[in-house]
Amino acid sequence: MTNSPRVGVYICHCGINIAATVDVHAVTDYAARLPNVVIARNYTYMCSDPGQALIKNDIAEHNLNRIVVASCSPRMHEPTFRAVIEEAGLNPYCLDMANIREQCSWVHPAGTMTTEKAMQLVESAVAKATRLEPLQTRQVSITPSAVVVGGGISGMQSALDLADAGFDVTIVEHAAQLGGHAAQFYKTFPTLEPAGLLVHELIDRVTTHPHINLMSEAEVTDVSGYVGNFNVRVKRNEEMTNVPAGAIIVATGFETFDPHRKPELGYGKYPQVMTTLEFEQVFNRQSQIVNPKSIVFIQCVGSRDQAIGCGDGKPQTNAYCSRVCCMVTAKQARLVREQFPNADVTVFYMDVRAFGKGFEEFYDQAREDGVMYRRGNPSEILKRGERVVVRAEDTLLGEQVEVEADLVVLAVGIKPRANSEAVAQLFKLSRSGDGFFMEAHPKLRPVETSMAGVFLAGCCQSPKDIADSISQARAAASAAMIPLMRGIVQVDAATSYIDEELCAGCGQCAAVCSFSALSLHPVRGKMTVNAALCQGCGSCALACPSKAIMVHQSTFEQVMSQVSALADWNRLSLPVEAEAV
Amino acid sequence: MTDSYEPRIIAFLCNWCTYTGADLAGTSRLQYPPNVRVVRMMCSGAVDPVYVLKPLLDGADGVLIGGCHPGDCHYQTGNYKTRRRYVAMREILKSTGLDDTRIWLRWISASEGQRFAETITEMVASLKELGPSPMRVAWAV
Numbered sequence: 001m002t003n004s005p006r007v008g009v010y011i012c013h014c015g016i017n018i019a020a021t022v023d024v025h026a027v028t029d030y031a032a033r034l035p036n037v038v039i040a041r042n043y044t045y046m047c048s049d050p051g052q053a054l055i056k057n058d059i060a061e062h063n064l065n066r067i068v069v070a071s072c073s074p075r076m077h078e079p080t081f082r083a084v085i086e087e088a089g090l091n092p093y094c095l096d097m098a099n100i101r102e103q104c105s106w107v108h109p110a111g112t113m114t115t116e117k118a119m120q121l122v123e124s125a126v127a128k129a130t131r132l133e134p135l136q137t138r139q140v141s142i143t144p145s146a147v148v149v150g151g152g153i154s155g156m157q158s159a160l161d162l163a164d165a166g167f168d169v170t171i172v173e174h175a176a177q178l179g180g181h182a183a184q185f186y187k188t189f190p191t192l193e194p195a196g197l198l199v200h201e202l203i204d205r206v207t208t209h210p211h212i213n214l215m216s217e218a219e220v221t222d223v224s225g226y227v228g229n230f231n232v233r234v235k236r237n238e239e240m241t242n243v244p245a246g247a248i249i250v251a252t253g254f255e256t257f258d259p260h261r262k263p264e265l266g267y268g269k270y271p272q273v274m275t276t277l278e279f280e281q282v283f284n285r286q287s288q289i290v291n292p293k294s295i296v297f298i299q300c301v302g303s304r305d306q307a308i309g310c311g312d313g314k315p316q317t318n319a320y321c322s323r324v325c326c327m328v329t330a331k332q333a334r335l336v337r338e339q340f341p342n343a344d345v346t347v348f349y350m351d352v353r354a355f356g357k358g359f360e361e362f363y364d365q366a367r368e369d370g371v372m373y374r375r376g377n378p379s380e381i382l383k384r385g386e387r388v389v390v391r392a393e394d395t396l397l398g399e400q401v402e403v404e405a406d407l408v409v410l411a412v413g414i415k416p417r418a419n420s421e422a423v424a425q426l427f428k429l430s431r432s433g434d435g436f437f438m439e440a441h442p443k444l445r446p447v448e449t450s451m452a453g454v455f456l457a458g459c460c461q462s463p464k465d466i467a468d469s470i471s472q473a474r475a476a477a478s479a480a481m482i483p484l485m486r487g488i489v490q491v492d493a494a495t496s497y498i499d500e501e502l503c504a505g506c507g508q509c510a511a512v513c514s515f516s517a518l519s520l521h522p523v524r525g526k527m528t529v530n531a532a533l534c535q536g537c538g539s540c541a542l543a544c545p546s547k548a549i550m551v552h553q554s555t556f557e558q559v560m561s562q563v564s565a566l567a568d569w570n571r572l573s574l575p576v577e578a579e580a581v
Numbered sequence: 582m583t584d585s586y587e588p589r590i591i592a593f594l595c596n597w598c599t600y601t602g603a604d605l606a607g608t609s610r611l612q613y614p615p616n617v618r619v620v621r622m623m624c625s626g627a628v629d630p631v632y633v634l635k636p637l638l639d640g641a642d643g644v645l646i647g648g649c650h651p652g653d654c655h656y657q658t659g660n661y662k663t664r665r666r667y668v669a670m671r672e673i674l675k676s677t678g679l680d681d682t683r684i685w686l687r688w689i690s691a692s693e694g695q696r697f698a699e700t701i702t703e704m705v706a707s708l709k710e711l712g713p714s715p716m717r718v719a720w721a722v
Contacts, residue, residue, distance in 0.1 A: 073604045074621070075596075099619070102607025107698065108615040113587070117615045124618070430657055438653075450655055494623075514657040537656035538627025542666075554623060559632055566591050566618040567636035 005036045005130040008064040009122060010055055012046035012071035014101055021105035023115040027070065030119045036130045038062050046071050052084045059088040066129040070098035070122045091134030093493060093553065098125040120566055127561035135493035135552055140532050142228030142246040144484055147172060149220055149423075152180025153466060154458025154473040155251035156202045161477035162249075163211035167484055170213045170243050171206065172220055172234050178203045180253050186283035188466060189331040190362035196284075198466075215241070223248070223426055224516065226532040227453025228489045247453050247480035250437065251473065252423055254459035257302030257412040261316040265301065265410060266381040272388045273381060273408045275301075276328050283335060292343050292406035295336055296390045297329045298378050299349040303413030320434050322413035323463040326353045329411045330363050333371040346372045346403050348392055356465070374401070381408060414463035427454050428515060436462050447476040450535075451515075452489075455480050494553040495534035496541065500526045502548035509540035509549050518549075588642040588708035590617040590701070593632060595625045597655040598690045599647025605694030613698040614705045617645070625649070625686075626659025630670050633684060637674060640717035643683045643708045645700070650688040660688065680711055 009031040013019035024042045031040035039062050043051050046069055058064055067090065069081050074097040082092035098121040108114040144167055148159045151173030159169045177183065179202075185195035206212055218236035225231045232243045256277050259267035267273045274282070303325060305317040326349070333345050352373065354363040367373060378392040390403045416435035417423070424431050428451045430438040437460050440448040447455045457476040458469040483489050496509075496517070503526045510518040510527065517533035518540060520526075527549065538551045547556060594600040600621050606613065622628055625648025633644045646667065648660040663686065671681035685704055689697050 073607070075601060075604060099604075099621075102604040103619055104615070106607040106610055107613055109612070113615045117618065120618055124620070428657065430654070431652065433652060450657070512662065535656055537624040537659055538622070539624070539656070539659055539662060541627065542629055542662070551623070551627070554627065556629065556631075559620065559622075559629070560635070562620050563591065563632055563636050564639075566620070567589075567639045567641050 003065075005066050006038045006062065006064050007034075007036045007066045007068060007126055007129055008055065008058050008062065009034075009037055009040040009068045009070065009126060010046050010051075011040070011042040011100075011122070012051070012069065013042060013044045014071060014105075015044065018071070018101050018105040021108065021110045021114055022100060022118045026115055027100075027118050027122060031068075031070075031122050031126065034123055034126050036066075037126060038064060047077050047080055055081075055084055056088040059085065059090060065090065065094060066132060067095050068098065068122065068125045068129050069095065070100045070118065070125065072101040073099045073103070076102075093135040094129070094132050096125040096129040096132065098122045124562040124565040127565040128558050131555070131558045131561055133552070137493045138491045138531060139488045140228050140491055141488050142483055142486075143230075143244045144487070145169065145245050146247045146249065146480055146484065147220075147230070147232045147243055147245040148249045148251060150180070150251035150253055150458070150460070151175070151178040151206075151214070151216065152251060152253045152458060152469075153182045153199065153202060154253070154469045155180075155249070156206050157470050157473035158249045158251060158457050158477040158480075159212055160202070160205055160209065161474055162480060162484075163209050165481055165485075166211065167481070168211050168213065170215060170232075170234075170245070172218050172232075173214070173216045174219050176217050178206060178214070178216070181277070182466060184277060184280055184284075186280045187331065187335065189327040190356070190358040192331070192335075195466075220426060223428075226530065228483055228532065230453065246484050247455065248427065249455045249457055249473075249476050249480055250423070250427055250429065250449075250460060251457040251476075252417060252420070252460040254414045254463070255417050257318065257322075257415050259301055259410050259412055262301065262307075264380045265298070265378070265408075266383075266388065267410060270381065270383055270388050270408075272406060273410065275410050275412045276325065276332060277412065279332055279409045283332075292340060294344045294346070294387075294403065294405045295340075295407045295409065296403055296405040297333055297345070297347040297409045297411060298390070299325055299329055299347065299411045300377070301325075301410040301412045302415070304350060318413055318415060318434065320463070321353060323353070324465045325411035325413060327356070327359055327362065327465070329409075330354070330366040330371070332409060334362075334366045334369055337366075337369045337371060344372065345370070346374060346390075346405075348374055348376055348378050348390070350375070350377060356467070376401070414459055417460070420460070423460075427451060429454065429456075436460065447472060447479050452535075453480075453483065489532070491532050492536060494536045494551065495531045496529050496536065496538070496549050496551045498527050498529060499548045499550070500524070502546045503527055504546065504548070506545070508543045508545065512539045512543045514539070586709065586713050588616050588705055588713070589640075590643045590645060590704060590708070591636050591641050592617050592619045592645040592647060593622050593625065593628045594619055594645075594647040595649060595655075595659070596621055596623050598649035598653065599625075599687070599697065601691035602647070602689045602693045602697045605691065606698045607694075609694050611694055611698040613701040616705050617701050624654070624656050624659035626654070626656065626662040628663060628666075630666060630673070633670055634673060637679060637683055637714065638677065638716055640714055642711075642714045642717075643685065643704060645685045645687065645704060647687055647689050647697070647700075650690055653690065679714065679716070682707065682711065683714070
């Protein structure tokens with residue numbers, strides 16, 4: 001295989017998608033003259049069965065050992081063609097692709113320059129292909145257990161699903177009690193079921209489950225290892241425990257927006273002003289409120305708001321929608337109307353977002369029950385006698401209004417926990433601009449993270465209601481079950497590797513590695529790569545002063561061969577060359 | 582000469598953001614000049630300064646590095662490393678007598694096909710303004 005490279009080049013017409021813009025026959029002739037190319041062909045659809053058969057036959061007949069396919073983006077069909085050459089007996093990593101559709105024929109006009117671009121892209125791929133080495137994907141066996149960080153509803157649901165499937169699960173919860181924020185709620189929207197019932201059902205199942213080990217008043221202090229074989233260090237009562245785990249689910253929840261950051265609302269100054277979360281507890285205790293005559297709810301407190309506050313020049317509020325506050329307000333307003341039928345209930349809102357199943361109907365019912373919705377963002381809350389006054393502009397009427405109230409409830413938004421940066425570093429997670437943990441792909445990989453084997457559930461990823469949190473928790477549990485059930489994980493072969501002849505063991509590569517994949521071998525004094533941890537990003541290769549560490553599939557030599565092919569302008573006859581020479 | 586001058590650009594695009602954004606420009610059929618040749622990198626943080634400087638010394642007119650927006654790196658911090666390196670690369674280029682605006686660094690996400698197409702269009706215009714790399718003629722003679 002490592003003998004002299006014998007390259008086959010396959011240029012796809014993609015119907016007319018490529019062929020109408022790029023002169024595929026000229027590209028084929030050009031490719032055939034390149035060094036190491038044994039055969040170059042073009043065909044209507046390379047990805048079709050006859051196209052694939054063409055490649056397989058040539059591999060056998062011409063004893064090819066490297067394949068270049070010039071077609072659509074490798075992000076589309078690289079797995080297809082890797083499988084094709086593997087079926088023909090070649091190593092799947094002996095393939096390179098030239099993207100002459102998405103990045104050439106679809107974006108440029110028909111003509112010489114476009115065809116010449118395709119030629120150069122093929123030449124670059126051939127140059128790289130001749131330098132590709134066969135690689136072996138490795139398999140690593142895994143620890144069939146999981147750690148769930150956070151004992152709120154999301155964490156508990158994830159843990160229950162994993163435990164019901166037969167895996168041992170450890171829940172690490174920082175508080176003394178399970179249940180998180182949901183344990184503080186009175187009733188849920190849109191069904192008005194007591195929240196306590198559903199939370200306590202989960203708590204009962206978790207605490208009695210034979211496969212669940214609960215560590216409360218505990219925190220994770222360190223995470224090492226990789227997908228399939230993590231070691232989670234947990235601190236509890238000054239005592240350290242090592243918990244081995246094949247997968248980790250992060251379900252660390254949220255904090256509510258601190259309304260002190262909007263001083264005009266008088267929170268903390270007037271006892272009549274409280275948050276929606278505090279109001280839930282008032283309902284739970286069924287006390288404190290003595291026959292109010294007027295109650296005002298204010299929505300979007302700290303959400304959909306980019307005001308600068310508190311004098312330090314930084315946004316104190318959040319640009320995003322917290323997704324739950326509209327319905328929390330509608331729920332509390334309905335409950336208030338039910339309990340105090342003579343009280344006036346006013347809601348100040350920007351827009352009402354009642355998007356979920358049964359939400360719009362619930363909101364309609366709130367208005368039918370006599371809750372008064374006024375569009376406008378209150379500018380301040382003042383004290384007047386024993387009561388407070390909410391001053392706002394009603395933007396539908398276009399006039400200033402004042403509403404006297406015995407009680408003002410602020411619908412505070414959801415924000416990332418204050419320690420989320422530290423948690424992100426611990427589990428090597430990315431965070432999006434709003435500070436929540438970032439999923440691997442917003443649509444296709446919503447519960448995975450950029451760290452293989454670490455999954456997200458609940459409000460630590462973005463604001464969610466209970467139903468969405470449970471859905472995501474169950475999704476995270478089933479995603480975590482994929483490696484756990486399989487018992488092994490495939491490790492991509494395109495990882496870094498060390499040339500021990502050159503390595504001085506200085507550790508500069510380890511210093512830049514975000515995945516802790518590099519360590520100094522205690523005996524040999526050389527760096528070693530943990531291939532299961534390495535994500536193949538290539539930072540290490542640039543940090544090494546002696547080029548002792550490289551990433552398979554994009555070594556210095558391989559990339560430079562591409563660059564040289566692309567920079568060698570004299571080979572093609574673009575207009576300026578004729579004049580310059 | 583300037584009339585027929587077509588700048589030659591080599592682009593190093595990260596697999597997760599800008600390369601995918603360039604693919605999106607394709608699926609959206611957004612047109613931009615064919616002066617750019619792309620090398621697909623796993624991360625902008627893996628772009629060795631040699632990859633950038635060598636083609637410029639060989640006569641390429643411009644090099645584009647495309648990475649994920651700050652904070653969005655698939656590998657957490659690769660683009661921050663590139664950002665620091667970019668400053669150094671421009672300094673080195675200046676010391677060779679070449680214009681340091683021949684190196685471009687842009688953050689283009691997977692959903693910004695339009696931005697990719699616009700970036701190439703802008704870069705071609707800017708390099709046309711600047712004129713061909715003096716290294717081209719030097720090597721050709």
